[in-house]
């Protein structure tokens with residue numbers, strides 16, 4: 001019979017204890033920058049406009065170290081901050097593909113893709129397989145409350161390239177409970 005945990009949820013550790021050699025992650029999120037082109041009041045990654053990017057070589061080293069643990073490539077999500085503001089995002093995706101990673105996703109607010117739809121095509125050509133796109137709804141008030149500015153037009157524009165370039169997209173919503 002499965003042993004139940006009786007500790008209240010808010011007293012349980014937020015993250016499980018990872019023991020190399022005993023546990024293997026099923027997916028990994030890699031934060032390649034702490035810069036972002038938004039300033040959401042709800043940001044949990046403390047992103048800022050003028051932060052630091054992690055150099056490509058360092059990201060490659062992280063990916064190699066991850067492979068030593070997992071032995072086979074696992075799905076990865078490239079995040080930040082906002083990963084599309086990293087100047088070497090294409091090289092990072094190419095490096096991941098070269099190391100054997102086959103499920104390579106980015107988590108994005110869609111601003112850069114809405115302004116430059118070809119960017120999605122280039123990312124796909126390097127090995128990107130899917131995008132987690134921030135999508136909080138279609139109402140101006142919702143965006144102003146959650147993201148600090150009206151992103152309704154950005155959201156509509158950022159959706160179109162996914163069909164055009166046949167790229168998988170997962171919509172990621174943030175709920176604000178009153």
Ligand code: SF4
Pocket residue numbers: 036037038039040042043044045046047080081082109
């Ligand atoms: S888009 Fe994401 S990373 Fe950027 S400020 Fe908003 S919550 Fe933070």
